[in-house]
Amino acid sequence: MSTGGPTAQIPVVEERSTSAPRPRRHGGSARAREDRRTGYLLITPTAVIVFTMVVLPILWTISLAFQQVRLLNLRTAGFLGDYSLENFRDVLTSPGFVDALITTLIYSVGGTTCAVGLGLLAALALRKPFRGRGLVRACMLLPYVAPVVAATFVWTTILNPQFGIANHYLTTLVGVDEPIAFLSSAENLSPFGINLHVSTALFSVVMFEAWRSFPFAFLFLTARMQAIPESLEEAATVDGATPTQRFRYIVLPQLLPTIAVLTVLRFIWTFNNFDDIYLLTGGGAGTQVVAVRVYDYLINRGDIGAAAAMALVLAAILAVLVGTYLKFFGRQEEVA
Amino acid sequence: MSTTLSRDQIERRVLDFLRPAFIVFLLVITVFPFYYMVMLSFVPLDAVLQDPGALYPHLGDLNLGTYRDVLAPTDDGGQGFLNFMKNSFLVAMGTVVLTLAVSIPGAYAVSRLEFFGRRQVSAVFLGVYFFPAILLAIPLFVFFTRIEQRGTLTGLLVVYVAQVAAVSIYMLRNYFDTIPASIEESAAMDGCTRIQAMRHISLPLALPAIVSNALFIWMIAWNEFLFALLFLVEDRDRWTVSLGLSQLAGSIEVPTTVLMAGAVILTLPIVVMFFLSERWLAGGLTAGAEKG
Numbered sequence: 001m002s003t004g005g006p007t008a009q010i011p012v013v014e015e016r017s018t019s020a021p022r023p024r025r026h027g028g029s030a031r032a033r034e035d036r037r038t039g040y041l042l043i044t045p046t047a048v049i050v051f052t053m054v055v056l057p058i059l060w061t062i063s064l065a066f067q068q069v070r071l072l073n074l075r076t077a078g079f080l081g082d083y084s085l086e087n088f089r090d091v092l093t094s095p096g097f098v099d100a101l102i103t104t105l106i107y108s109v110g111g112t113t114c115a116v117g118l119g120l121l122a123a124l125a126l127r128k129p130f131r132g133r134g135l136v137r138a139c140m141l142l143p144y145v146a147p148v149v150a151a152t153f154v155w156t157t158i159l160n161p162q163f164g165i166a167n168h169y170l171t172t173l174v175g176v177d178e179p180i181a182f183l184s185s186a187e188n189l190s191p192f193g194i195n196l197h198v199s200t201a202l203f204s205v206v207m208f209e210a211w212r213s214f215p216f217a218f219l220f221l222t223a224r225m226q227a228i229p230e231s232l233e234e235a236a237t238v239d240g241a242t243p244t245q246r247f248r249y250i251v252l253p254q255l256l257p258t259i260a261v262l263t264v265l266r267f268i269w270t271f272n273n274f275d276d277i278y279l280l281t282g283g284g285a286g287t288q289v290v291a292v293r294v295y296d297y298l299i300n301r302g303d304i305g306a307a308a309a310m311a312l313v314l315a316a317i318l319a320v321l322v323g324t325y326l327k328f329f330g331r332q333e334e335v336a
Numbered sequence: 337m338s339t340t341l342s343r344d345q346i347e348r349r350v351l352d353f354l355r356p357a358f359i360v361f362l363l364v365i366t367v368f369p370f371y372y373m374v375m376l377s378f379v380p381l382d383a384v385l386q387d388p389g390a391l392y393p394h395l396g397d398l399n400l401g402t403y404r405d406v407l408a409p410t411d412d413g414g415q416g417f418l419n420f421m422k423n424s425f426l427v428a429m430g431t432v433v434l435t436l437a438v439s440i441p442g443a444y445a446v447s448r449l450e451f452f453g454r455r456q457v458s459a460v461f462l463g464v465y466f467f468p469a470i471l472l473a474i475p476l477f478v479f480f481t482r483i484e485q486r487g488t489l490t491g492l493l494v495v496y497v498a499q500v501a502a503v504s505i506y507m508l509r510n511y512f513d514t515i516p517a518s519i520e521e522s523a524a525m526d527g528c529t530r531i532q533a534m535r536h537i538s539l540p541l542a543l544p545a546i547v548s549n550a551l552f553i554w555m556i557a558w559n560e561f562l563f564a565l566l567f568l569v570e571d572r573d574r575w576t577v578s579l580g581l582s583q584l585a586g587s588i589e590v591p592t593t594v595l596m597a598g599a600v601i602l603t604l605p606i607v608v609m610f611f612l613s614e615r616w617l618a619g620g621l622t623a624g625a626e627k628g
Contacts, residue, residue, distance in 0.1 A: 031524075032450065038530045039451030042441035046501050047457065049438060053498030054464050057475035064475065125358045136359065138611060142366050145610045147559040149578040150599040153585050154373045157592055165372065168389040211365060242344040243351055272468040275561045279582055291470045298474055299566075311471040318468070 064308040071302030087309035096288070097310075101317070104289040106198060107277070108270040111209030115270075116262050118210055119217025120255070123225060124247070137222070144215035152279035155208060159183055186285040199286030205277050209270060217262050224258040225251070264322060271318050290314045370603070377402055377600045381591035402597040410572070415590060417598050419573065420580040424558055427489055427576060431496040431557040432550050439501050440546065443508035444534050448517065464502040469562055472499075477566050489574060492567045496557050504549055511545035512538060551613050555606055577602045 066083040091097060126137055143151060158166050159182040167179035185200040228251060236246050274291040277283060283292035290310065297307035375393055376384060383397040384390070408414025446454055476495055480486035519541075520533040528536070539546075564579040575583065581598045584590050 035449040035530060036451040039445045039449035039454065042445035042449070043451075043457060045438040046442035046505060049494070049498050049501060050460070050464060053476070053495060054467070054472065054502075055460070057472050057479065058467070060475040060479070061471055064478070069478075121358065122362055125355050125362070128355075136363060139363060139366050141610070142370060142607065145555065145606055146370070147561075147578055147602050147606060149559075149561055149582045149585075150373070150603040151369070153581060153595065153599050154369045156585070157376065157596070158369060158372060163385050163388040163592075165388055172389065215366075240344070242347045244347055268466050272470065274470050279561070279585075291468065294470045294474070298477065304474065304478060308474050311468060311474055315468055315471055 061308045061311060064305055065312050066309075067305050069304040069308075071304060087305045088313070091306050091310045091313065097290075097293070100288050100290050100293045103202060103287060104271060104291075104314075106202065107206055107209070107273075107287075107289055108267055110206040111213065111270045111273075112263055112266040114206065114210030115213035115266055116217045116259060118214035119219075119262070120221055120259070122214060122218045123221035124251075126222070127225060140218055141215045143212045144219075148212075148275045149279060151212060152208070152276060156183060156280060159204065183281050184285050188286075201281050201285035201287045205280050205287050208276060208280060209273070212276065213266055213270070216266065220258055220262055221255060224255055228254050264325060267325075268318065268322060271321075272314075370607075373596055373599050373603065376593050377597040379593055381593045384593060402591075402594045403601075405591075405594045406597040406601065415580070415584060415594065415598065416572070416575075417577065417580060417601055420575050420577045421601065423489060423568075423574060424576040424578070427493050427496065428554045428557040430489075430493045431500065432553045434493065434497045435500050435504050435553050436546065436550060438497070439504035439508060439549075440539070440542075441534075442501070443505045444512055444538060446505060447509045447512035448520075448534075448538075449530070464499070469499075473562060473566055476563070480567065486567050487571055487574065489568075492563060495563050495567070496560065499563075500553050500556055504553060507549055507552070508542065508545060511542050515541050548613065551609055555609065558606060 065087055066085070068082070068084070068086065122140060126133060126140070158164050161167055161179040161181045161184075164179075166182070167176075170176040171179060180200065182204040183201050187200055189198050189200060189203055232250050233246050236250055241249070272291060273289070274295060277287050277289055278292050278295065281287045283289070283296065288296075291314065294307050294311045294314065297303050297310060375390075378399065379393050379397040380399070380401065383394065387394075404414070406415045407418045408416070409419065410416045445451070446457060477486065480491045480495075485491035515538055520528075520537055523533045523537050524530075559578060560576075561578045561582065564576045565582070568574045568576065568579055569583065572580075577598070581595060581602055584595055584598070
């Protein structure tokens, strides 16, 4: 099934080149026709690999989600089978699914907000030139380029309750009574007695996400800031605007479109994120996001159909959220 | 007037203090974890357990034993990271070569040539970038299990190429767009075909973008974790560095400092490449920023 698909896909692409829209009777249509043919020729390898390895798999996921497929009866699974909605019913009503969804939302909203906020502050702080700024800027990007496995490993060591350096100084210098199990404590945070329904571990992974992704926001906002004409701020300074006023009325409005785009991008990526949480907590202690749950269904339970159904639900929710966001903020973005 | 001025002065004073303090804070959070990683990779575990708060290693503790332990093959009592490095390197190199082989012509076509469906093609490709990896992971896992290619580096490589080809095309297209078409048109006047014009004129001009793109792809492939986990976890001989480190991180038998040496080995190529090519890469990373 799946091997037949890709080869069936190629003629579609090539067919278009022969049955392409009739060449408009412009001058140089021979050249235009040659361009079209070359165009299809050049794009075909990418088209084939993307269709076979991305588009078809997505379609296949949809098909799998409606079938009872398990790792054990994998051999018989194909595109066609007994379709039913059972997987969706099982997934949506399974205990912990709603919790995983809420956790995913908290994680992606919190992670996105903190990452963009920290990135903005960093870009502002490094705006004025000083000696060694280039090096400092390069250092800012370290968390983003470092391999996720190395970054999570070093943080789990730093936060380790037994010999981690963070807990060592928290207990000796800050005076915390007991080492904090940053990544394995399911206890809810309750600053000033208000229960936030966010476990310590979830808070830690959100902070990790902020640490790891703020360079992305920093990079884009720095680039955008360089495009703001200096004369604007100089004029405002002459008119007596204080630094915060200049930020509020001149710099921030210019950055808003970039911030809006960054927020969407970061939200999408955080929402889909699997690696960070899997590596930091394994999904334990109130940090099980949907992506980690999908993995658990796929590998540990071997329930491919249910995993596919859940992944589809995840993608659908994401599409709705992003669509809504774009609907409400897309227009503002154009104005700003 | 005087009140505004004083507010201005107060703000300036506060910011003059806050800004350097914040920069120091940023440097600590970005650099310290990596410093700590390197530091722990050179000391035996006992030293860490005895003095968990040490901010610098005691000279007497420093040794390279951790690196020997982590690199040596399992037969010699090591962790076999040298083999993992070989696997990671092969996959990353293969991904770069194959991706560029398909994405350079593709990007050129999308940028230069009018053909039916050109806009749709680039939209679909970009959409791929935002798709949940875990959703793709399920059918690919099933598919490669079925054709019995799961567990091979080649299978992983093909998946990587499919994942990054779209982004690669997108980044390269933006660069091709900046090369004036008139240069090629004059070549066409001289009788060059499209392919010749592309090879002899646009490609050399796009070389900086291609190099930065290659580095970008290499880093993605070297860092990748999810698909490596799904595809290769059963066979230790095929583990990549990322996978190896993540798998051994949970075990009690391997000392943390030995694994820290593994983390340095995993991170070092990326950081070196990054600093060497910072200018190029910053351009590469922001290439998607201004969609225009």
